[in-house]
Amino acid sequence: MTDPTRLVLLGGGHAMLPSLARAHEWTEAGVEVTLIDPQRWLYYSGMVPEYLGGVYALDEIRIDLRRLAHRGGATHVAAQATEIDAAARVVRTEDGGEYAYDLLGVDVGGVNPAVPEAAVGTKPIYRIRALAPRLEHVLDTPGARLALTVVGGGAAGVEVALNVTGRFAGAGRGGDLDLTLVEQSAQVLPGFPDGMRTYAAQLLRERGARIRTKTTVDAVDAVGDGARVKMVSGRDGGATMDVDAVLWATGAVGAPLLRESGLSTDERGFLHVGPSLRTPTHPRIFAAGDCATIPGLDLDKVGVHAVKQGPLLRRNLERSVRGLARGAVPSESDLAAFRPYPVAPLLLSTGAQEAVWTAGPLWVAHSGLLRLKHWIDRRWIRTYAPAAWGQASWSRLFGAEAASA
Ligand SMILES: Cc1cc2nc3c(=O)[nH]c(=O)nc-3n(C[C@H](O)[C@H](O)[C@H](O)COP(=O)(O)OP(=O)(O)OC[C@H]3O[C@@H](n4cnc5c(N)ncnc54)[C@H](O)[C@@H]3O)c2cc1C
Known part of the structure; x- marks a missing residue:
């Protein structure tokens, strides 16, 4: 009897x-x-962002990885991987575990660079949940106030700021929220259409938020139950702000275990992969989502691409499993290649009764887009939520890449 093929899925990301x-x-x-x-x-x-905006409950926005794994007859190891030993074909975990593999799929996302301990990080995304109890406590307590600083005026920081300000305004508590958005470039939403940048900034200001552009945050220190934010550069250089909570939404870099694996990475520490999502040097290792970079494609680290890569990752792992059963990994030409969106479409909720759709230089804000976003998001989550699992058809699963992520 031959030994079973060991497939290790490292990171249960999108x-x-x-x-x-x-x-x-x-x-x-x-x-x-x-x-x-x-x-x-x-x-x-x-x-x-809409969970923080009070639109969704926690159970409505999450997928139970353990149940999904167990339903498929897979084992879930609830431990942080600390090492990919590509030579020995082993993944090691923080608790001393060793998991040998014949085939490895990696989807560990990214990590916030240099996130201070006193701040709430956005990467991996589960960290952001820590902000919710603070919002709820203030909203449930008449007369209580919240000073919140969001560091990073990219899509994630702005969408969260819009939803939090929208939630306080909707509850008639706009005056109890003191939200500051800090962005190092001259305007929020760098890389997005000019009109959309101005529109988002205007919405935030109308709801009483302060926007400090051309400003970087140097440090966040814990002070009592809150934090002291030290800013450098820009017109607020040298100033400090004492706040109740800080959200660190400064983008992503690769997790240390990728850089330390000896596998080829880009300058931000994300794994190089070819169009088939396979690493160029190790044909038994695939990577997808934010943790992977396909040279020449220059894809943004957004869930839209991760979600679109999901079915391809599955297909190429499947071809490799079959190849290994025959005694060899498939050649590159036997694997399917990733075809990205020409431009990644994004739907961002504004925290009011509308959403903004954008793709490349185009953007539009409309209430119908919020309904569309809710429909797409709910449909996507139902596809993977165990309660709906019995009803999900394979065609729906493969249609899932159209989600807004
Ligand atoms: C607030 C916010 C809003 C966003 N909104 C959008 C949006 O509207 N549209 C969009 O396209 N993108 C959006 N993004 C970006 C999106 O979150 C990411 O691009 C997406 O999550 C990437 O998915 P992934 O598959 O690469 O990995 P992730 O979904 O990040 O998952 C990584 C998984 O790996 C696990 N993991 C991490 N490290 C290890 C380890 N060492 N060992 C084992 N497991 C590990 C984590 O626990 C996690 O389960 C948003 C991001 C933020 C922060």
Whole structure:
């Protein structure tokens, strides 16, 4: 009897869900499938800002990775991986575990660079949940106030700021929120259409938020229950702000275990992969989502791309499983290639009864777009939520890449 093929899925991110959802096809064929992820839940990034905005409850925005794995006959190891030993074909975890693999899929997302301990990080996305109890406490307590600083005026920081200000305004408590958005460039939403940048900034100011552009944050120190934010550069250079909470939404870099793996990475520490999502030097290692970079494509680190890569990752892992059963990994020409969106479409909620759709230089804000966003997001989450699992058809699973992530 031959030993079973060992497939290790490292990180249960957005791009890993199609592989996890159909893990039973592998396990029924005798493949040993192991998911390593310290988290039980994956929070759907497209819904997180509206969760903070009070639109969704926690259970509505998350997918139970452990249940999904177990339903497919896979094992869930709830531990943080600390090492990919590509030579020995082993993944090691913080608790001393060692997981040998014949085939490895990596989807660990990114991490916030230099996130201070006194701030709430946005990467991996589950961290952002820590902000919710503070918002709820203030909203449930008449007369209480919240001073919140959001560091980073990219799409994530702005969408959260819009939703939090919208929630306080909607509750008639706009005056109890003192929100400051700090952005190092001259305007919020760098890289987005000019009109959209101005529109978002105007909405925030109308709701009483302060925007400090051309300003970087040097440090965030814990002070009592809150934090002291030290700013450098710009007109507020040298100033400090004492606030109740800080959200660190400064973008992503690769997790240390990628850089330390000896595998080829880009300058931000994300794994290089070819169009098939396979690493160029190790044909048994695939990576997808934010943690992977395809040279020449210059894709933004957004969930839209991660979600679109999910079915492809699954397909190429499947071809590799079959190849290994025959004694060899497939050649590059036997694998399917990733075809990205020409420009990534994004739908951002404004925290009022409308959403902004943008793709490349185009943008539009409309209430109908919020309804569309809710429909797309709810449909996507139902696809992977165990309660809906029995009803999900394979065609719906493969249609899932159209989600707004
Ligand atoms: C507030 C916010 C809003 C956003 N909104 C949008 C949006 O509307 N549209 C959009 O396209 N993008 C959005 N994004 C970006 C989006 O979140 C990411 O691009 C997306 O999550 C990337 O998915 P992924 O598959 O790469 O990995 P992720 O979904 O980040 O998942 C990574 C997984 O790996 C696990 N993991 C991490 N490290 C380890 C380790 N060492 N060992 C084991 N497991 C590990 C984590 O627990 C997690 O489950 C938003 C981001 C933020 C912060």
